[in-house]
Amino acid sequence: xxxxxxxxxxxxxxxxxxxxxxxxxxxxxxxxxxxxxxxxxxxxxxxxxxxxxxxxxxxxxxxxxxxxxxxxxxxxxxxxxxxxxxxxxxxxxxxxxxxxxxxxxxxxxxxxxxxxxxxxxxxxxxxxxxxxxxxxxxxxxxxxxxxxx
Numbered sequence: 001x002x003x004x005x006x007x008x009x010x011x012x013x014x015x016x017x018x019x020x021x022x023x024x025x026x027x028x029x030x031x032x033x034x035x036x037x038x039x040x041x042x043x044x045x046x047x048x049x050x051x052x053x054x055x056x057x058x059x060x061x062x063x064x065x066x067x068x069x070x071x072x073x074x075x076x077x078x079x080x081x082x083x084x085x086x087x088x089x090x091x092x093x094x095x096x097x098x099x100x101x102x103x104x105x106x107x108x109x110x111x112x113x114x115x116x117x118x119x120x121x122x123x124x125x126x127x128x129x130x131x132x133x134x135x136x137x138x139x140x141x142x143x144x145x146x147x148x149x
Contacts, residue, residue: 057122057147060124060144061145062108064096064098064141066095072139076141087102087104121142125147129143130142
């Protein structure tokens with residue numbers, strides 16, 4: 001009798017094999033879509049959160065070193081990463097008047113500086129030094145010392 005049930009199940013599966021494959025394919029597609037949609041939502045939420053974080057910043061206390069060439073800026077960035085003092089390098093190399101004060105600009109708000117400088121300054125976390133940023137004045141290395149929300 002067990003053989004008869006087994007035979008019946010095989011015939012049933014053979015008869016409905018196309019339908020079972022369609023159901024399997026549909027289920028796989030639905031789960032793939034759900035996974036992909038969740039992934040895209042997570043990525044979008046991360047981008048929105050970081051953009052909100054940037055837009056929430058009211059002021060940043062920043063310092064900078066202004067030099068004439070990209071090569072100078074890269075060399076100074078390497079020296080800063082090696083542990084040299086930002087203020088001393090600003091006094092020695094920056095041709096901005098703020099260089100005499102260690103590059104300190106004080107607190108800046110949005111709209112107060114040129115767009116490239118502002119974008120870099122407001123996207124940095126506290127204590128970080130930017131990559132070289134080009135403006136019409138030259139190449140800047142920006143350090144954010146404090147953020148006010």
